[in-house]
Amino acid sequence: MLFLSRILVSVLFLAVTAPVVAASSTSINGENRGIALRWRSAKLKIAVSSSLATESTSIKPASDVDGAIARSFERWRQATGIEFEIVNSGRTNVSPSGPTGDGVSLITIAPSQANLSVFAAGAADVPATTRIFFSRQGYISEADIVLNPTQVFSTDGTFGTFDLEAVLVHEIGHLLGLEHAPISGAMMYRSQARNGHFASPAPNREISPADIAAARALYGSIDPDVECCFAVDVATGAGFAKGTSVVWAEEADTGRVVAAANPQPERTRTSLEGLTAGNYKIYVQNSINGATRSALVPVVIESGGRDRTVKTLPDAAASAAELEFIGTNGQLSKMPLTLDAGRTHTVLIAGKGIDAKSLTIGSTSPFVRVVTESARPLDYGEKIEAISVEVAVAADALPGSYTLIATDRSGAAIYFPAAINIPSR
Numbered sequence: 001m002l003f004l005s006r007i008l009v010s011v012l013f014l015a016v017t018a019p020v021v022a023a024s025s026t027s028i029n030g031e032n033r034g035i036a037l038r039w040r041s042a043k044l045k046i047a048v049s050s051s052l053a054t055e056s057t058s059i060k061p062a063s064d065v066d067g068a069i070a071r072s073f074e075r076w077r078q079a080t081g082i083e084f085e086i087v088n089s090g091r092t093n094v095s096p097s098g099p100t101g102d103g104v105s106l107i108t109i110a111p112s113q114a115n116l117s118v119f120a121a122g123a124a125d126v127p128a129t130t131r132i133f134f135s136r137q138g139y140i141s142e143a144d145i146v147l148n149p150t151q152v153f154s155t156d157g158t159f160g161t162f163d164l165e166a167v168l169v170h171e172i173g174h175l176l177g178l179e180h181a182p183i184s185g186a187m188m189y190r191s192q193a194r195n196g197h198f199a200s201p202a203p204n205r206e207i208s209p210a211d212i213a214a215a216r217a218l219y220g221s222i223d224p225d226v227e228c229c230f231a232v233d234v235a236t237g238a239g240f241a242k243g244t245s246v247v248w249a250e251e252a253d254t255g256r257v258v259a260a261a262n263p264q265p266e267r268t269r270t271s272l273e274g275l276t277a278g279n280y281k282i283y284v285q286n287s288i289n290g291a292t293r294s295a296l297v298p299v300v301i302e303s304g305g306r307d308r309t310v311k312t313l314p315d316a317a318a319s320a321a322e323l324e325f326i327g328t329n330g331q332l333s334k335m336p337l338t339l340d341a342g343r344t345h346t347v348l349i350a351g352k353g354i355d356a357k358s359l360t361i362g363s364t365s366p367f368v369r370v371v372t373e374s375a376r377p378l379d380y381g382e383k384i385e386a387i388s389v390e391v392a393v394a395a396d397a398l399p400g401s402y403t404l405i406a407t408d409r410s411g412a413a414i415y416f417p418a419a420i421n422i423p424s425r
Protein backbone atom coordinates (compact mmCIF):
# COMPACT_ATOMS: atom_id res chain seq x y z
CA MET A 1 0.00 0.00 0.00
CA LEU A 2 1.22 3.46 -0.81
CA PHE A 3 0.22 6.48 1.21
CA LEU A 4 0.32 9.41 -1.13
CA SER A 5 1.66 12.71 0.04
CA ARG A 6 3.96 15.32 -1.38
CA ILE A 7 6.66 14.23 1.02
CA LEU A 8 6.42 10.46 0.93
CA VAL A 9 6.51 8.84 -2.47
CA SER A 10 8.10 5.55 -1.58
CA VAL A 11 6.35 2.34 -2.44
CA LEU A 12 5.58 0.14 0.52
CA PHE A 13 3.83 -3.12 -0.14
CA LEU A 14 1.66 -4.62 2.51
CA ALA A 15 0.92 -7.48 0.25
CA VAL A 16 3.26 -10.40 0.63
CA THR A 17 3.75 -13.50 -1.36
CA ALA A 18 2.59 -16.94 -0.39
CA PRO A 19 4.54 -19.32 -2.58
CA VAL A 20 3.67 -22.94 -2.90
CA VAL A 21 6.57 -25.23 -2.29
CA ALA A 22 5.85 -28.37 -4.20
CA ALA A 23 8.00 -31.25 -3.11
CA SER A 24 8.67 -34.37 -5.05
CA SER A 25 12.23 -35.55 -5.48
CA THR A 26 13.04 -31.96 -6.24
CA SER A 27 11.45 -28.88 -4.82
CA ILE A 28 9.53 -27.13 -7.56
CA ASN A 29 8.15 -23.66 -7.25
CA GLY A 30 4.43 -23.35 -7.84
CA GLU A 31 4.71 -20.98 -10.77
CA ASN A 32 6.12 -23.35 -13.35
CA ARG A 33 6.09 -27.00 -12.53
CA GLY A 34 5.32 -28.24 -16.03
CA ILE A 35 2.75 -30.79 -14.93
CA ALA A 36 -0.86 -30.36 -13.77
CA LEU A 37 -1.29 -31.62 -10.20
CA ARG A 38 -4.59 -32.97 -8.92
CA TRP A 39 -6.11 -35.40 -6.48
CA ARG A 40 -7.50 -38.64 -7.82
CA SER A 41 -10.13 -38.87 -5.08
CA ALA A 42 -13.15 -36.58 -4.72
CA LYS A 43 -13.09 -36.95 -0.92
CA LEU A 44 -10.08 -35.72 1.02
CA LYS A 45 -9.21 -36.17 4.66
CA ILE A 46 -7.59 -33.11 6.23
CA ALA A 47 -5.96 -33.19 9.68
CA VAL A 48 -6.08 -29.99 11.72
CA SER A 49 -3.15 -29.78 14.11
CA SER A 50 -3.79 -29.26 17.82
CA SER A 51 -1.54 -26.21 17.44
CA LEU A 52 -4.58 -24.46 15.95
CA ALA A 53 -6.90 -25.66 18.72
CA THR A 54 -4.77 -24.62 21.65
CA GLU A 55 -4.00 -21.01 22.38
CA SER A 56 -1.47 -19.86 19.80
CA THR A 57 0.41 -16.59 20.11
CA SER A 58 0.06 -16.38 16.31
CA ILE A 59 -3.73 -16.20 16.45
CA LYS A 60 -5.61 -13.30 18.04
CA PRO A 61 -7.38 -14.56 21.21
CA ALA A 62 -11.05 -15.55 20.86
CA SER A 63 -10.79 -15.95 17.09
CA ASP A 64 -13.27 -18.25 15.37
CA VAL A 65 -10.63 -20.71 14.14
CA ASP A 66 -12.98 -23.67 13.63
CA GLY A 67 -15.43 -21.49 11.72
CA ALA A 68 -12.71 -20.08 9.47
CA ILE A 69 -11.44 -23.58 8.66
CA ALA A 70 -14.94 -24.91 7.97
CA ARG A 71 -15.94 -21.94 5.79
CA SER A 72 -12.74 -21.97 3.73
CA PHE A 73 -13.14 -25.66 2.85
CA GLU A 74 -16.85 -25.13 2.19
CA ARG A 75 -16.00 -22.46 -0.42
CA TRP A 76 -13.88 -24.97 -2.34
CA ARG A 77 -16.47 -27.73 -1.91
CA GLN A 78 -19.02 -25.45 -3.59
CA ALA A 79 -16.54 -24.63 -6.38
CA THR A 80 -15.26 -28.13 -7.09
CA GLY A 81 -17.62 -30.66 -5.53
CA ILE A 82 -14.72 -32.17 -3.62
CA GLU A 83 -15.72 -33.24 -0.10
CA PHE A 84 -13.41 -32.59 2.82
CA GLU A 85 -13.39 -34.61 6.02
CA ILE A 86 -11.82 -32.47 8.74
CA VAL A 87 -10.29 -34.37 11.67
CA ASN A 88 -8.30 -33.21 14.70
CA SER A 89 -4.72 -34.35 15.03
CA GLY A 90 -1.94 -34.24 17.60
CA ARG A 91 0.58 -33.81 14.79
CA THR A 92 2.40 -30.51 14.58
CA ASN A 93 5.04 -30.73 11.83
CA VAL A 94 4.98 -30.34 8.07
CA SER A 95 6.36 -33.43 6.32
CA PRO A 96 10.00 -32.84 5.33
CA SER A 97 10.80 -32.28 1.64
CA GLY A 98 11.32 -35.54 -0.21
CA PRO A 99 9.69 -37.86 -2.68
CA THR A 100 6.87 -38.76 -0.27
CA GLY A 101 5.47 -37.47 2.99
CA ASP A 102 3.68 -39.28 5.81
CA GLY A 103 0.42 -39.45 3.85
CA VAL A 104 -1.39 -37.13 6.27
CA SER A 105 -2.47 -33.76 4.87
CA LEU A 106 -2.02 -31.41 7.81
CA ILE A 107 -2.85 -27.79 8.60
CA THR A 108 -0.49 -26.51 11.29
CA ILE A 109 0.72 -23.31 12.94
CA ALA A 110 3.07 -24.86 15.52
CA PRO A 111 6.28 -22.79 15.95
CA SER A 112 8.49 -25.85 15.55
CA GLN A 113 11.85 -25.88 13.80
CA ALA A 114 10.43 -27.98 10.95
CA ASN A 115 7.62 -25.50 10.31
CA LEU A 116 9.77 -22.38 10.73
CA SER A 117 12.28 -23.74 8.21
CA VAL A 118 9.59 -23.46 5.53
CA PHE A 119 9.78 -19.68 5.91
CA ALA A 120 13.52 -19.35 5.49
CA ALA A 121 15.35 -16.66 3.54
CA GLY A 122 13.09 -14.40 1.54
CA ALA A 123 9.86 -15.95 2.80
CA ALA A 124 9.84 -14.65 6.39
CA ASP A 125 6.75 -12.47 5.82
CA VAL A 126 4.60 -14.85 3.81
CA PRO A 127 1.44 -15.82 5.67
CA ALA A 128 1.53 -19.51 4.74
CA THR A 129 3.03 -22.14 2.49
CA THR A 130 1.63 -25.38 1.15
CA ARG A 131 3.98 -28.29 0.54
CA ILE A 132 2.66 -30.78 -1.98
CA PHE A 133 3.71 -34.38 -2.56
CA PHE A 134 2.75 -35.93 -5.86
CA SER A 135 3.42 -38.87 -8.14
CA ARG A 136 5.14 -38.77 -11.50
CA GLN A 137 1.69 -38.79 -13.12
CA GLY A 138 0.80 -35.62 -11.21
CA TYR A 139 -1.51 -37.18 -8.62
CA ILE A 140 -1.28 -35.47 -5.26
CA SER A 141 -0.81 -37.80 -2.31
CA GLU A 142 -0.41 -35.22 0.45
CA ALA A 143 -0.53 -31.46 0.92
CA ASP A 144 0.53 -29.77 4.15
CA ILE A 145 -0.51 -26.20 4.86
CA VAL A 146 1.85 -24.39 7.22
CA LEU A 147 0.57 -21.10 8.61
CA ASN A 148 3.56 -18.89 9.39
CA PRO A 149 3.94 -18.96 13.20
CA THR A 150 5.77 -15.61 13.12
CA GLN A 151 2.74 -13.79 11.67
CA VAL A 152 -0.53 -12.88 13.39
CA PHE A 153 -3.89 -14.15 12.15
CA SER A 154 -7.41 -13.12 13.09
CA THR A 155 -10.98 -13.76 12.01
CA ASP A 156 -12.51 -10.34 12.79
CA GLY A 157 -10.65 -8.09 10.35
CA THR A 158 -8.19 -6.77 12.97
CA PHE A 159 -5.94 -4.16 11.34
CA GLY A 160 -2.48 -5.38 10.34
CA THR A 161 -3.21 -9.09 10.83
CA PHE A 162 -3.80 -11.70 8.17
CA ASP A 163 -7.35 -12.92 7.77
CA LEU A 164 -7.21 -16.63 8.65
CA GLU A 165 -10.06 -17.58 6.33
CA ALA A 166 -8.68 -15.65 3.33
CA VAL A 167 -5.22 -17.20 3.79
CA LEU A 168 -6.73 -20.68 4.12
CA VAL A 169 -8.88 -20.24 1.00
CA HIS A 170 -5.70 -19.38 -0.95
CA GLU A 171 -3.69 -22.27 0.51
CA ILE A 172 -6.50 -24.81 -0.02
CA GLY A 173 -6.35 -23.74 -3.67
CA HIS A 174 -2.70 -24.88 -3.66
CA LEU A 175 -3.66 -28.03 -1.74
CA LEU A 176 -6.02 -28.83 -4.63
CA GLY A 177 -3.22 -28.32 -7.16
CA LEU A 178 -3.89 -24.75 -8.30
CA GLU A 179 -1.00 -22.50 -9.23
CA HIS A 180 -0.83 -18.75 -8.84
CA ALA A 181 -3.04 -16.65 -11.11
CA PRO A 182 -1.49 -13.64 -12.87
CA ILE A 183 -4.34 -11.24 -12.05
CA SER A 184 -4.72 -9.52 -8.71
CA GLY A 185 -8.48 -10.06 -8.67
CA ALA A 186 -8.01 -13.82 -8.26
CA MET A 187 -7.88 -15.56 -4.88
CA MET A 188 -4.85 -17.41 -6.27
CA TYR A 189 -2.90 -14.20 -6.95
CA ARG A 190 0.63 -14.48 -5.59
CA SER A 191 0.15 -11.73 -3.01
CA GLN A 192 -2.28 -11.46 -0.16
CA ALA A 193 -2.98 -8.24 1.70
CA ARG A 194 -3.07 -7.83 5.45
CA ASN A 195 -6.27 -6.44 6.95
CA GLY A 196 -6.65 -2.69 6.68
CA HIS A 197 -5.82 -2.53 3.02
CA PHE A 198 -7.67 0.59 1.74
CA ALA A 199 -9.32 0.61 5.20
CA SER A 200 -11.71 -1.89 3.64
CA PRO A 201 -14.00 -3.34 6.30
CA ALA A 202 -14.08 -6.91 5.02
CA PRO A 203 -11.17 -9.05 3.83
CA ASN A 204 -11.63 -10.68 0.43
CA ARG A 205 -12.34 -14.36 1.07
CA GLU A 206 -14.06 -15.16 -2.22
CA ILE A 207 -12.99 -17.57 -4.91
CA SER A 208 -13.17 -15.61 -8.18
CA PRO A 209 -14.54 -16.88 -11.51
CA ALA A 210 -10.94 -17.14 -12.81
CA ASP A 211 -10.04 -19.41 -9.84
CA ILE A 212 -13.10 -21.55 -10.56
CA ALA A 213 -12.03 -21.93 -14.21
CA ALA A 214 -8.59 -23.08 -13.05
CA ALA A 215 -10.22 -25.62 -10.71
CA ARG A 216 -12.59 -26.78 -13.47
CA ALA A 217 -9.58 -27.44 -15.70
CA LEU A 218 -8.36 -29.93 -13.06
CA TYR A 219 -11.61 -31.41 -11.74
CA GLY A 220 -14.29 -30.71 -14.34
CA SER A 221 -17.55 -28.88 -13.74
CA ILE A 222 -19.55 -29.38 -10.57
CA ASP A 223 -22.73 -28.68 -12.54
CA PRO A 224 -23.66 -31.67 -14.74
CA ASP A 225 -25.56 -29.32 -17.08
CA VAL A 226 -22.43 -27.29 -17.79
CA GLU A 227 -20.34 -28.67 -20.62
CA CYS A 228 -16.74 -28.59 -19.51
CA CYS A 229 -14.18 -27.73 -20.39
CA PHE A 230 -12.98 -25.68 -23.31
CA ALA A 231 -9.63 -23.99 -23.77
CA VAL A 232 -8.39 -21.09 -25.84
CA ASP A 233 -4.75 -21.07 -26.88
CA VAL A 234 -3.25 -17.71 -27.70
CA ALA A 235 -0.08 -17.44 -29.77
CA THR A 236 2.56 -15.86 -27.57
CA GLY A 237 6.26 -16.64 -27.41
CA ALA A 238 9.75 -15.33 -27.05
CA GLY A 239 8.74 -11.66 -27.28
CA PHE A 240 6.62 -11.96 -24.15
CA ALA A 241 7.98 -10.88 -20.82
CA LYS A 242 7.60 -13.12 -17.80
CA GLY A 243 5.69 -11.38 -15.05
CA THR A 244 4.60 -8.33 -17.04
CA SER A 245 2.61 -10.06 -19.74
CA VAL A 246 -0.81 -11.57 -19.25
CA VAL A 247 -3.54 -13.25 -21.28
CA TRP A 248 -7.08 -13.16 -19.97
CA ALA A 249 -10.69 -13.84 -20.97
CA GLU A 250 -13.74 -11.75 -20.18
CA GLU A 251 -17.40 -12.63 -20.69
CA ALA A 252 -18.33 -10.62 -23.79
CA ASP A 253 -21.59 -9.24 -22.39
CA THR A 254 -20.55 -8.49 -18.78
CA GLY A 255 -16.79 -7.86 -18.94
CA ARG A 256 -16.29 -10.22 -16.00
CA VAL A 257 -12.79 -11.71 -15.95
CA VAL A 258 -13.25 -15.48 -16.14
CA ALA A 259 -9.78 -16.87 -16.87
CA ALA A 260 -6.18 -15.69 -16.92
CA ALA A 261 -2.77 -17.11 -17.68
CA ASN A 262 0.85 -16.01 -17.67
CA PRO A 263 2.72 -16.37 -20.97
CA GLN A 264 6.00 -18.26 -20.70
CA PRO A 265 8.58 -16.87 -23.16
CA GLU A 266 9.86 -20.40 -23.85
CA ARG A 267 6.44 -21.61 -25.01
CA THR A 268 4.72 -20.65 -28.25
CA ARG A 269 1.21 -20.64 -26.77
CA THR A 270 -0.58 -19.53 -23.65
CA SER A 271 -3.66 -21.56 -22.68
CA LEU A 272 -6.79 -20.28 -20.99
CA GLU A 273 -8.32 -23.44 -19.54
CA GLY A 274 -11.55 -24.38 -17.82
CA LEU A 275 -13.87 -22.26 -19.95
CA THR A 276 -17.51 -23.14 -20.56
CA ALA A 277 -19.52 -22.49 -23.72
CA GLY A 278 -20.20 -18.80 -24.28
CA ASN A 279 -19.06 -15.56 -25.85
CA TYR A 280 -15.74 -14.16 -24.72
CA LYS A 281 -13.26 -11.44 -25.41
CA ILE A 282 -9.71 -12.69 -25.21
CA TYR A 283 -7.08 -10.10 -24.33
CA VAL A 284 -3.32 -10.14 -24.37
CA GLN A 285 -1.06 -7.46 -22.93
CA ASN A 286 2.72 -7.44 -23.00
CA SER A 287 4.88 -4.82 -21.28
CA ILE A 288 8.51 -4.98 -22.23
CA ASN A 289 11.29 -2.35 -22.24
CA GLY A 290 8.90 0.46 -21.31
CA ALA A 291 6.43 -0.26 -24.12
CA THR A 292 3.03 -1.83 -23.56
CA ARG A 293 1.12 -3.51 -26.36
CA SER A 294 -2.33 -4.98 -26.07
CA ALA A 295 -4.85 -6.60 -28.33
CA LEU A 296 -8.17 -8.34 -28.11
CA VAL A 297 -10.12 -10.82 -30.18
CA PRO A 298 -13.69 -12.11 -29.73
CA VAL A 299 -14.11 -15.87 -29.35
CA VAL A 300 -17.35 -17.82 -29.46
CA ILE A 301 -17.22 -21.24 -27.80
CA GLU A 302 -20.14 -23.30 -28.97
CA SER A 303 -21.65 -26.09 -27.02
CA GLY A 304 -20.60 -29.37 -28.60
CA GLY A 305 -17.83 -27.61 -30.50
CA ARG A 306 -14.10 -28.22 -30.48
CA ASP A 307 -12.59 -28.21 -27.02
CA ARG A 308 -9.58 -26.15 -28.06
CA THR A 309 -9.48 -22.95 -30.10
CA VAL A 310 -6.21 -21.40 -31.26
CA LYS A 311 -6.04 -17.64 -31.75
CA THR A 312 -3.40 -15.24 -32.96
CA LEU A 313 -4.07 -11.74 -31.75
CA PRO A 314 -3.40 -8.74 -33.99
CA ASP A 315 -0.33 -6.55 -33.57
CA ALA A 316 -0.99 -3.33 -31.73
CA ALA A 317 0.55 0.09 -31.33
CA ALA A 318 2.83 0.54 -28.34
CA SER A 319 2.09 2.87 -25.47
CA ALA A 320 4.65 4.22 -23.03
CA ALA A 321 2.00 4.47 -20.32
CA GLU A 322 1.57 1.80 -17.68
CA LEU A 323 -1.29 1.31 -15.23
CA GLU A 324 0.38 0.06 -12.07
CA PHE A 325 -1.58 1.14 -9.03
CA ILE A 326 -5.20 1.63 -8.07
CA GLY A 327 -6.65 2.97 -4.88
CA THR A 328 -8.82 5.36 -2.98
CA ASN A 329 -8.57 7.76 -0.01
CA GLY A 330 -4.93 8.59 -0.73
CA GLN A 331 -3.80 4.97 -0.76
CA LEU A 332 -2.55 3.06 -3.77
CA SER A 333 -1.78 -0.60 -4.25
CA LYS A 334 -1.31 -3.30 -6.86
CA MET A 335 -4.10 -5.25 -5.18
CA PRO A 336 -7.60 -4.81 -6.64
CA LEU A 337 -9.92 -2.12 -5.35
CA THR A 338 -13.20 -3.41 -3.93
CA LEU A 339 -16.17 -1.27 -5.03
CA ASP A 340 -19.74 -1.78 -3.90
CA ALA A 341 -22.46 -2.15 -6.51
CA GLY A 342 -24.99 0.68 -6.83
CA ARG A 343 -22.54 3.42 -5.81
CA THR A 344 -20.21 5.97 -7.37
CA HIS A 345 -16.66 5.92 -6.06
CA THR A 346 -13.66 8.23 -6.36
CA VAL A 347 -10.84 6.07 -7.67
CA LEU A 348 -7.13 6.86 -7.94
CA ILE A 349 -5.12 5.40 -10.79
CA ALA A 350 -1.35 5.74 -10.98
CA GLY A 351 1.63 4.58 -12.94
CA LYS A 352 3.89 5.71 -15.72
CA GLY A 353 2.66 8.25 -18.24
CA ILE A 354 -0.71 8.54 -16.53
CA ASP A 355 -1.79 11.96 -17.71
CA ALA A 356 -5.40 13.10 -17.44
CA LYS A 357 -5.05 15.24 -20.58
CA SER A 358 -3.75 12.58 -22.97
CA LEU A 359 -5.42 9.43 -21.61
CA THR A 360 -9.08 8.52 -21.55
CA ILE A 361 -9.96 6.12 -18.75
CA GLY A 362 -12.76 3.62 -19.26
CA SER A 363 -13.79 0.10 -18.39
CA THR A 364 -14.50 -3.04 -20.42
CA SER A 365 -17.73 -3.75 -18.53
CA PRO A 366 -21.23 -2.26 -18.91
CA PHE A 367 -21.49 -2.57 -15.10
CA VAL A 368 -18.55 -0.24 -14.47
CA ARG A 369 -18.94 3.28 -15.88
CA VAL A 370 -16.04 5.70 -15.70
CA VAL A 371 -17.18 9.32 -15.71
CA THR A 372 -14.65 10.51 -18.30
CA GLU A 373 -15.07 14.24 -17.67
CA SER A 374 -14.36 13.72 -13.94
CA ALA A 375 -10.69 12.82 -14.55
CA ARG A 376 -8.38 15.12 -12.56
CA PRO A 377 -4.59 15.07 -12.48
CA LEU A 378 -3.04 14.65 -9.03
CA ASP A 379 0.32 16.13 -8.17
CA TYR A 380 2.27 13.75 -5.99
CA GLY A 381 5.78 14.57 -7.09
CA GLU A 382 7.90 13.37 -9.94
CA LYS A 383 8.16 9.66 -9.33
CA ILE A 384 4.53 8.80 -9.82
CA GLU A 385 1.76 10.15 -12.00
CA ALA A 386 -1.79 9.77 -10.80
CA ILE A 387 -5.28 10.83 -11.68
CA SER A 388 -8.56 10.62 -9.83
CA VAL A 389 -11.74 9.64 -11.60
CA GLU A 390 -15.33 8.89 -10.63
CA VAL A 391 -16.42 5.29 -11.19
CA ALA A 392 -20.09 4.34 -11.05
CA VAL A 393 -20.90 0.67 -10.42
CA ALA A 394 -24.33 -0.53 -11.56
CA ALA A 395 -26.72 -1.79 -8.90
CA ASP A 396 -27.15 -5.09 -10.76
CA ALA A 397 -23.41 -5.70 -11.31
CA LEU A 398 -22.43 -9.35 -11.00
CA PRO A 399 -19.77 -10.12 -8.38
CA GLY A 400 -16.33 -10.61 -9.86
CA SER A 401 -13.30 -8.83 -11.26
CA TYR A 402 -13.42 -6.06 -13.85
CA THR A 403 -10.87 -4.35 -16.04
CA LEU A 404 -10.01 -0.68 -16.53
CA ILE A 405 -8.67 0.62 -19.83
CA ALA A 406 -6.73 3.75 -20.71
CA THR A 407 -6.67 4.91 -24.31
CA ASP A 408 -4.18 7.48 -25.57
CA ARG A 409 -4.69 9.97 -28.41
CA SER A 410 -3.25 7.60 -31.00
CA GLY A 411 -5.82 4.99 -30.00
CA ALA A 412 -3.33 2.68 -28.26
CA ALA A 413 -5.02 0.93 -25.35
CA ILE A 414 -3.49 -0.22 -22.10
CA TYR A 415 -5.38 -2.34 -19.61
CA PHE A 416 -5.45 -2.84 -15.87
CA PRO A 417 -6.97 -6.34 -15.86
CA ALA A 418 -9.11 -7.25 -12.85
CA ALA A 419 -8.31 -3.93 -11.16
CA ILE A 420 -11.79 -3.67 -9.67
CA ASN A 421 -13.40 -6.27 -7.49
CA ILE A 422 -17.15 -6.27 -6.91
CA PRO A 423 -17.98 -8.47 -3.92
CA SER A 424 -21.09 -10.62 -3.68
CA ARG A 425 -23.79 -9.22 -1.45
Ligand SMILES: [Zn+2]
Pocket residue numbers: 017018019020170174180189190
Ligand atom coordinates in the same frame (compact mmCIF):
# COMPACT_ATOMS: atom_id res chain seq x y z
ZN1 LIG B 1 0.24 -18.99 -3.00
